Structure formats: C-alpha cells, structure tokens
Amino acid sequence: MIKAGIIGGTGYTGVELLRLLHNHAQVEVIAISSRSEAGQLVGEFFPSLAGQTDLAFTAPDDAVLDECDVIFFATPHGVAMETAGSFINKGIKVIDLGPDFRLRDKDEYAQWYGLENFQDDLLASSVYGLSEINREQIKEAQLIGNPGCFPTTVLLALKPLIEKNLIDLSNIVVDSKTGVSGAGRGANQAMLLCEASESVKAYGVSGHRHYPEIKQELSLLAGGKPIGLTFIPHLVPMIRGMESTIYVDLLDANVDVQLILEAAYKDEHFVTVLGAGIVPETRNVKSSNFCQIAAQKTVGGKLVVTAVIDNLIKGAAGQAIQNMNIMFDIDEGLGLEQIGLLP
Numbered sequence: 001m002i003k004a005g006i007i008g009g010t011g012y013t014g015v016e017l018l019r020l021l022h023n024h025a026q027v028e029v030i031a032i033s034s035r036s037e038a039g040q041l042v043g044e045f046f047p048s049l050a051g052q053t054d055l056a057f058t059a060p061d062d063a064v065l066d067e068c069d070v071i072f073f074a075t076p077h078g079v080a081m082e083t084a085g086s087f088i089n090k091g092i093k094v095i096d097l098g099p100d101f102r103l104r105d106k107d108e109y110a111q112w113y114g115l116e117n118f119q120d121d122l123l124a125s126s127v128y129g130l131s132e133i134n135r136e137q138i139k140e141a142q143l144i145g146n147p148g149c150f151p152t153t154v155l156l157a158l159k160p161l162i163e164k165n166l167i168d169l170s171n172i173v174v175d176s177k178t179g180v181s182g183a184g185r186g187a188n189q190a191m192l193l194c195e196a197s198e199s200v201k202a203y204g205v206s207g208h209r210h211y212p213e214i215k216q217e218l219s220l221l222a223g224g225k226p227i228g229l230t231f232i233p234h235l236v237p238m239i240r241g242m243e244s245t246i247y248v249d250l251l252d253a254n255v256d257v258q259l260i261l262e263a264a265y266k267d268e269h270f271v272t273v274l275g276a277g278i279v280p281e282t283r284n285v286k287s288s289n290f291c292q293i294a295a296q297k298t299v300g301g302k303l304v305v306t307a308v309i310d311n312l313i314k315g316a317a318g319q320a321i322q323n324m325n326i327m328f329d330i331d332e333g334l335g336l337e338q339i340g341l342l343p
C-alpha cells in the first residue's frame with residue numbers, strides 16, 4: 001500500500017485529492033496538513049467527507065509526513081520550492097500541483113510569480129507532469145511539476161498537430177473559459193455569486209501566468225521552434241469545468257485532422273477524440289479525469305480545435321494521481337475511472 005500525504009489540504013484541489021484517493025485500491029492517505037486548521041477533523045472541515053475518514057489536519061512539519069511514500073503539494077507558489085527537497089532527500093516522491101517546477105527558466109518564473117526559484121538542483125531534476133506527453137520521464141522521476149489546467153487543454157489539443165508539423169506556429173490563438181473554482185477557495189470578491197453569475201469576462205488579457213508555461217511546452221513539442229501565441233482566459237458563471245477553443249492555420253489544407261487526432265490518442269485512456277462534427281461540452285467530463293477533443297474547419301479555412309476538462313481533476317488532482325500511478329508503476333487509471341456526471 002502506497003502511503004500518501006497532502007500538504008495544503010484545505011483548498012479545492014486538496015479535497016479532490018482526498019476524494020479520489022479514498023477510492024484508490026493501492027493508496028492510503030496517512031497525513032494531510034494545514035497550519036491554520038491543525039487538529040481539526042477533516043470530516044468536520046469538509047462535510048462531504050464526514051464518516052469517510054478519521055484523519056485530522058496536522059502541521060506541515062509533523063513527523064508523520066516523513067512516513068509517506070509520496071507527498072502532494074496543493075499549496076501556493078513558493079511553498080514546494082522551499083520544502084520539497086527535504087522530502088526528496090529522504091526518498092519520498094513529490095508531486096507539486098503548484099507552479100514551482102513548471103517553468104524551466106528561473107528568470108521567467110521570477111517575472112511571473114515574483115519569487116526567485118533558488119532550488120537549481122530540484123528544478124533541473126523535475127519532470128513536467130503531463131502524462132500523455134512525458135510518461136517515460138515520469139516513470140523515473142522523484143519530483144513532478146503538475147501542469148496548469150489551461151496548459152493541459154492546449155497541449156493535449158495541439159500535440160499531434162505540432163509533432164507532425166501540420167500547423168503554422170507563428171499565430172496560435174487560444175480562447176479559454178473556466179469556472180470560478182479555478183480561482184481557489186480563498187475569499188475573492190470577483191468570485192462572489194453576485195459578481196460572477198450571469199456574466200462572462202476576459203481576464204489576464206495583458207498577461208496570464210499560464211502563458212509562459214503554454215509557450216514553453218509548445219516550443220518543446222516543436223523541437224525548440226519559436227511559438228507565436230495569443231492566450232486569453234475568460235471567467236464563466238459555472239463552478240467547475242474548462243474549455244479551450246484554439247485557432248490555427250494548417251500548412252496543408254487537405255490533411256485529415258480527424259484521422260491524425262484519432263491515431264494519436266487511440267491508446268490514451270483519458271483522452272477522447274470526438275467524432276467529426278461533434279463539439280465537446282464541459283459537462284461531458286465534469287468530475288472526471290477525461291479530456292475530450294474535437295477539430296473542425298471554419299468556412300474561411302481556419303482550423304478550430306476544442307478541448308474540455310474538469311479543471312479540478314484532469315487540470316489538477318486527477319492529473320497528479322495519474323502521475324503518481326505512473327511513478328509507482330501501477331495501473332494508470334486506478335482511482336480515476338469515474339466518468340462525467342450528467343446532468
């Protein structure tokens with residue numbers, strides 16, 4: 001049995017990790033930490049877990065965390081960077097759901113997150129944890145930088161097209177929508193019901209923190225070629241879910257994109273390519289680890305690729321568990337077989 005710990009367990013990703021791992025046949029969560037809630041029963045803090053767990057929150061430096069085989073960091077940026085090394089030095093695997101080990105350029109990290117990434121050795125040894133792209137590296141990793149939710153949709157949608165050199169890399173436009181849970185569980189006026197309901201708005205127009213991550217990973221897929229990227233996220237009045245509509249130009253207008261996508265993902269359990277003419281909806285994947293992708297050409301010849309995920313599952317907790325399964329060489333789908341909720 002794999003012993004797991006969660007650091008920063010009071011947010012939405014923390015409770016999703018607990019919910020999913022509760023039904024994982026080969027994992028036992030033995031510790032969940034919160035400095036502010038230390039001593040409180042998890043089932044009291046999260047009533048959805050009442051009667052399902054006897055765990056109480058511990059302090060982040062509690063010795064019980066040293067008994068874990070894997071630690072999940074569901075913390076703000078900077079926390080994992082500072083403390084992950086102490087666990088890795090003890091042979092404990094680490095999966096960071098935050099951004100500390102996503103960007104390879106320290107200066108870019110400092111620019112976008114306002115912190116200096118001073119753990120050069122950890123950054124060099126970390127693996128970007130998008131399972132469908134870096135599976136072989138994840139198998140050998142001790143430290144995973146879990147991808148952001150927006151990058152997950154974009155990278156999965158474009159990976160087959162970039163690898164086969166089918167699109168113009170100089171002008172990729174990404175229009176993304178996310179539910180309010182993407183902002184986390186902390187108090188935020190913009191996320192209040194009266195503020196977010198019955199309204200849609202763009203944000204991060206001048207620059208969003210996921211922009212450099214998307215651009216970095218697209219360039220890696222393209223063998224280091226430069227990427228021309230426009231990325232604009234939007235907040236929509238729903239709790240969870242994410243959709244990205246991506247506009248690209250084909251280098252060969254006659255290529256059958258449907259066949260390309262189907263062939264690329266025919267053996268990927270958690271990526272579904274929908275049939276020609278079908279558009280994915282966020283509700284199709286709600287509360288699941290699945291990503292649905294579709295592609296169509298517009299009347300003007302532009303290729304539009306759409307992708308949907310649950311931002312808290314495939315975009316966060318589910319992806320982290322998928323990575324954990326790969327790291328421990330067990331069935332990749334364990335704990336993640338829930339299908340989308342309808343209605």
